[in-house]
Amino acid sequence: MxxxxxxxxxxxxxxxxxxxxxxxxxxxxxxxxxxxxxxxxxxxxxxxxxxxxxxxxxxxxxxxxxxxxxxxxxxxxxxxxxxxxxxxxxxxxxxxxFQFDEGARGFSFQADADLDMRMEKSGPSAAEAVNKLSEAALADLIWGYGEDDASRRIARVLVQERAHHAITRTGQLAELVERAVGGRKGARTHPATKTFQALRMLVNDxxxxxxxxxxxxxxxxxxxxxxxxxxxxxxxxxxxxxxxxxxxxxxxxxxxxxxxxxxxxxxxxxxxxxxxxxxxxxxxxxxxxxxxxxxxxxxxTDAPAWGELEAPALAPKAEAEWKKLI
Incomplete structure (x- = not known):
């Protein structure tokens, strides 16, 4: 690496x-x-x-x-x-x-691995987010943190799949997202890229x-x-x-x-x-x-600090449900 x-x-x-x-x-x-x-x-x-x-x-x-x-x-x-x-x-x-290249960390779909993404190796993983957040929260997450126009379609497919099989692998998630959006269609990046970004950002706040x-x-x-x-x-x-x-x-x-x-x-x-x-x-x-x-x-400058900055609430439904999990 x-x-x-x-x-x-x-x-x-x-x-x-x-x-x-x-x-x-x-x-x-x-x-x-x-x-x-x-x-x-x-x-x-x-x-x-x-x-x-x-x-x-x-x-x-x-x-x-x-x-x-x-x-x-x-x-x-x-x-x-x-x-x-x-x-x-x-x-x-x-x-x-290093985090991307080490497949076992689950940050990337380049290698099939556990769907993890935790920088600190503790707390709830990305797999727990995919399997426990509601369909509305997943759509909110993929739209707010991933800026993906297909967020609702992706969330629907994920919820349908997990009703039968838990989503626990990076390769599995990547294939589901690709199915939800109808394939790659010549895109420069894999259609799951934004979903992986959104999950990673949520899991690690x-x-x-x-x-x-x-x-x-x-x-x-x-x-x-x-x-x-x-x-x-x-x-x-x-x-x-x-x-x-x-x-x-x-x-x-x-x-x-x-x-x-x-x-x-x-x-x-x-x-x-x-x-x-x-x-x-x-x-x-x-x-x-x-x-x-x-x-x-x-x-x-030498002026006093202004105080704590608040992060924008880009995925409020997902954030609220995630707080209950952690």
Whole structure:
């Protein structure tokens, strides 16, 4: 298995690395970002909730015992562990290449495996969501988190199938989704891709965790500290964009003829580059998984943090039923 950090050079540039300064790698994964920061002389506090990632980090811990610490925890808890000035925090969202490539984890349908998808290897799995959520909740989930127009058809087929046979395998689920939408019809991606994304995001509370993680970074970062986020689909990117533009008071004013109003509170971030950065053609050619990546960054001001960010309720029926399961 291999791990190629996406937008690595661009992320390091946005962090404006300083030797000896403390940085957070919020999503350790394969360790690519941490290694690059350590190579620049920085000190790194890294987080991951996947026990396998923690095990992989033993190599860096041994190589940089004085400048690297890896903590098995969700990144939303970072400010509990940061007890000195934090110069930057970088997030590489989504699923790591290791999680995708290890078929037994059930994140992908490339290999038939248990329908799992749990980053922390604990709690209810994707199989429990598929087999226990109501048809309405499944449709709500696949539409809200997967943005799939065929969500109702897919949910109907899944509920019909599970009435006779439990849905417990990735290959089984992929075949059912393909049947529901009438085959691939020349599509570039498998029709089950969005359903798998939706289930993974629900099982791991990815948008809720991202919202809490951004708020934790806002609290932990020192003035002039850098927040850098690499996302891989529109739901993540939209949440990140709204967070930094709102808290940098960089939203549009609605009319060029209306007078600018003072912000309701002091901006906690400053935007120096408003547009997202996309990977180069060269990077996407060498790493197809980079195609959908988007990098945004902002600089912390000395204003107080605004408070906890709420994740958008994109699948309220599914979220309500899932909370009862967990």
């Amino acid at each position: 291999s791990h190629a950090p996406v937008l690595l050079a661009e992320a390091m540039t946005a962090l404006a690395l300083q030797p000896g300064a403390l940085y957070v790698d919020a999503t350790f994964g394969g360790g690519g970002y941490s290694r690059a920061m350590l190579a620049a002389g920085a000190r790194v506090l890294a987080f991951d909730r996947d026990p396998d990632a923690i095990a992989r980090g033993a190599v860096l811990s041994a190589e940089f015992p004085d400048r690297f610490q890896l903590i098995e925890s969700r990144f939303s808890e970072m400010d509990r562990f940061v007890n000195e000035p934090l110069t930057g925090a970088v997030f590489d969202l989504g699923v790591s290449s 990815e948008l809720g965790e991202l919202a809490r993680g951004l708020s934790a970074a806002e609290r932990a970062l020192s003035p002039e500290g850098r927040l850098v986020v690499v996302s891989f689909h529109s739901l993540e990117d939209r949440l990140v964009k709204n967070f930094i533009t709102e808290r940098a008071d960089a939203r549009g004013r609605g009319s060029r003829y209306a007078p600018d109003l003072p912000p309701e509170r002091a901006p906690s971030f400053r935007l120096e580059h408003k547009r997202a950065t996309a990977p180069s053609d060269q990077e996407t050619a060498g790493n197809p998984r980079a195609r959908s990546a988007s990098l945004r960054w902002a600089v912390r």
